Amino acid sequence: MQVARENANIDEASYLDRFDSGAVMVKHNESESIDPIALHPQRGGLKLGDQDLASLLDEIVYAVRNELPIVDTMQRLGNDRLGRLGRAAKQIAGHLETGGSISDAILLIKSPSAKVVAAALSPTGQSTEPGGARSSGIGSINADLLGMLASRIRSRCDAARISRLMWFYPLILVAIAYATVLFVVVPLVSEYRFHITDQPLGIRWPNWLTQIADWLGVYPWLTPVVIIVTLIVGCFLISRRPTFGSSTRKSMFCHALADQLSHDVPESDAILVASSLSGYSVADSGTNADLSLSDPPIKQLLNKVGGISQSDQSDHEENSMEESSRLRIVSSTAQLRYLGNLYQFNARRQQRFWSIVIPQLATVLFGLVFMASYVWFVIGPIYREVAQW
DSSP, X not given: OHHHHHHHHHXXXXXXXXXXXXXXXXXXXXXXXXXXXXXXXXXXXXXXXXXXHHHXXXXXXXXXXXXXXXXXXXXXXXXXXXXXXXXXXXXXXXXXXXXXXXXXXHTTEEOTTHHHHHHHHOOTTOOOOTTTEEEOSSSEEEHHHHHHHHHHHHHHHHHHHHHHHHHHHHHHHHHHHHHHIIIIIHHHHHHTBOOSTTGGGOBOOOHHHHHHHHHHHHOTTHHHHHHHHHHHHHHHHHHTSOSSOHHHHHXXXXXXXXXXXXXXXXXXXXXXXXXHHHOOOOSOTTOOSOOOTTSHHHHHHHTTSOOOOHHHHHHTTTSOHHHHHHHHHHHHHHHHHHHHHHHHHHHHHHHHIIIIIHHHHHXXXXXXXXXXXXXXXXXXXXXXXHHTO
């Protein structure tokens, strides 16, 4: 009994030693990885919008570029900002204080862009050059890539906001049209319908119009329910799309890869980081072989713009292998930056088309169709009947 009591005291003392200012140390040795949900199970899964997430990334970029501790920056942001952004910053600061990484802390946030941001914050393959990425105390973070990602997230948020505002007018027009049909056309068609026994007061409406009026008189609520359910299903399907469009993913891949190569990151690591950050796949699933700029997907991408001419290559044949490799990296970096800007221009054009042009066309076309139908099928029969009196 005495030995068992001493063993219990030892176990209790070793357990209490794991506490430090009320925080539980999750990992017991350096080889174990930290489970972010296990650190804060009661606060895991905080949902954050794109605008707040972009603001959070801007704070991290500011801290990295000014060589400030990210923990202090997150604590300051948590104290200064209210709402979900402040709670998310405090959650990240608490995770970093326990020894976790910033990429794992971002995964605590419920956001479609969380995995992309975690890839951008991952130190794997990142540069350690003073001009590109600076040490933050918890790993090397490329501020340029992170700033680019914050800009893309904010741009997507602005495009979604503009799209919602532009689609609001067609929906209002549809509601006005349905109210007009329900409270004006249906009573008019039902009351002044043509009958043999009451021919002088009857109007010869089209058969399909009388059938629709009878159906709407019995089920006036069914059409709004169908429209609302369709909108909900459409919004759900849209939310399940990839985080960014195809052109935006390619633009982010080109810019990220060019930034990595310009800071002497190995080609394989640079391609993996750029692919994880952008969501643009350049290798078959399950392929773990080393990637290079000469692989078919990337070579096909680079062939869209002119590279080094054959004469330039022959001039450098006598140079060392290192010089030839450096020249190839410089040329590929310039090509990638040009392609990134080109794809970004295409992405902005697509956003404008779907967010502004299509809603405006829908408003104009639906308005014209509704007015023409009302004049031809409702006012027309009345005018022709009155003309015969």
